[in-house]
Amino acid sequence: MKELHLHYKRLGTALALVMVLFGSTRAFRHYFSSEQALHQELAEPITANKSSEPEIQETTLTLGNGGNVNKLLTSFGVSKEAALQITNAFAQYVSHRNLKSGQNFNVRYKRSEQGVEIESFQSQPSIDQKIIITKSDGNYVSKAELIHLTPVVHVFEGNVHSSFYSAAMKAGVPTKLVQEAVDVLSYVVNFQHGIKAGASFKILCDALRNDKGDIVKIQQLRFVSLQTGGQDHKLFAFTENGKVRFFNEKGESVVRSLLQTPLNAAKLRVTSGFSNSRMHPLLGYCRAHKGVDFGAPTGTPVLAAGEGRVVSCGWSGSGYGNLVHIRHSGGYETKYAHLKYINKSIRPGAVVSQRQVLGGVGMTGTATGPHLHFEVILNKHHINPMKVQALPSLKLTGGALKKFDSVKSATQQEMVNFVQTKAVTGL
Numbered sequence: 001m002k003e004l005h006l007h008y009k010r011l012g013t014a015l016a017l018v019m020v021l022f023g024s025t026r027a028f029r030h031y032f033s034s035e036q037a038l039h040q041e042l043a044e045p046i047t048a049n050k051s052s053e054p055e056i057q058e059t060t061l062t063l064g065n066g067g068n069v070n071k072l073l074t075s076f077g078v079s080k081e082a083a084l085q086i087t088n089a090f091a092q093y094v095s096h097r098n099l100k101s102g103q104n105f106n107v108r109y110k111r112s113e114q115g116v117e118i119e120s121f122q123s124q125p126s127i128d129q130k131i132i133i134t135k136s137d138g139n140y141v142s143k144a145e146l147i148h149l150t151p152v153v154h155v156f157e158g159n160v161h162s163s164f165y166s167a168a169m170k171a172g173v174p175t176k177l178v179q180e181a182v183d184v185l186s187y188v189v190n191f192q193h194g195i196k197a198g199a200s201f202k203i204l205c206d207a208l209r210n211d212k213g214d215i216v217k218i219q220q221l222r223f224v225s226l227q228t229g230g231q232d233h234k235l236f237a238f239t240e241n242g243k244v245r246f247f248n249e250k251g252e253s254v255v256r257s258l259l260q261t262p263l264n265a266a267k268l269r270v271t272s273g274f275s276n277s278r279m280h281p282l283l284g285y286c287r288a289h290k291g292v293d294f295g296a297p298t299g300t301p302v303l304a305a306g307e308g309r310v311v312s313c314g315w316s317g318s319g320y321g322n323l324v325h326i327r328h329s330g331g332y333e334t335k336y337a338h339l340k341y342i343n344k345s346i347r348p349g350a351v352v353s354q355r356q357v358l359g360g361v362g363m364t365g366t367a368t369g370p371h372l373h374f375e376v377i378l379n380k381h382h383i384n385p386m387k388v389q390a391l392p393s394l395k396l397t398g399g400a401l402k403k404f405d406s407v408k409s410a411t412q413q414e415m416v417n418f419v420q421t422k423a424v425t426g427l
């Protein structure tokens with residue numbers, strides 16, 4: 001307060017002095033108005049300058065097919081010289097060969113009559129590295145920033161209503177992980193008739209999380225479970241000699257000599273409820289019909305259910321249309337009917353591996369819609385493919401089984417822990 005008073009006192013003295021100097025209040029007024037004008041004169045060019053000074057804007061540029069950083073910048077309006085400088089600065093950290101189309105660049109820039117001037121150029125070419133290029137003394141300098149990632153366990157879960165694939169997508173499971181889970185499950189599950197609508201699944205995997213809490217990378221699939229009807233399939237990953245394989249709770253390998261679903265199964269629509277199979281062959285197996293039908297879009301890859309040798313393939317006269325017949329070990333045979341086409345490599349006598357593509361789903365022969373008719377024969381008798389008790393290819397014993405059991409309990413504990421954390425963050 002004291003200072004303020006003093007200030008006013010001084011101002012008063014100054015005003016009095018001015019009045020004395022100019023002699024009249026009029027002159028005083030004149031002085032002030034001209035000073036105001038002077039201010040305006042000075043102020044105007046400053047504001048004019050400010051408005052002509054281009055504002056810093058932000059945008060995201062995306063690398064197109066076959067594009068490169070240099071082209072991206074010049075087509076954005078950056079001078080050739082600056083574009084080259086930025087390109088070279090960027091190349092100090094990331095080789096252009098490692099850039100993929102779709103790569104985003106966050107750009108801060110000014111646009112004027114002279115063109116576009118880049119203030120900063122940022123990109124994250126890998127999940128754990130950010131490249132930042134900034135302008136400094138007229139030159140572009142780059143630096144790399146490491147993004148801290150924490151290894152975590154992540155669990156996806158959901159309920160199947162139309163297909164496993166759409167349920168998994170809804171639960172946010174990345175496509176590659178869905179396929180891995182389906183591949184593992186298709187040894188033991190019939191993806192069309194063995195999954196009832198409402199079935200629940202859980203997928204546990206290793207993942208990497210950034211500091212914001214986002215999962216930025218999914219790594220190894222570690223556990224998958226599918227609970228449907230009275231069945232509860234639980235499959236655990238177990239690594240031995242650097243090789244990851246899946247085993248059921250008993251330590252038996254999920255790999256069976258025959259697949260339950262000899263199709264790319266992820267997108268198969270499940271049959272809702274299992275009524276009388278005699279009513280409609282598409283609903284399952286009946287003795288008269290000898291096989292199981294899988295309704296699937298035309299062209300869906302049909303896979304060899306197991307390793308074996310092709311007995312015959314091609315057009316069959318008995319309503320089967322295009323048919324492939326394979327003989328496996330242990331007295332098993334499989335047949336695949338109504339195929340739209342048969343792959344060229346499938347010839348009588350050819351050896352096929354499990355999951356090898358035989359052809360595509362079609363509706364050749366007697367068929368009302370595209371579907372795969374699949375038959376399993378054991379010792380010359382047709383059997384229900386859904387009841388095939390193919391033996392596991394491997395059963396863990398001794399020390400390996402002990403190790404597996406500890407991996408299994410650790411994984412089960414991780415499942416429990418994950419649910420707990422989720423509950424805490426959900427509050």
Ligand SMILES: [Zn+2]
Pocket residue numbers: 281289291292293372373374
């Ligand atoms: Zn059929």
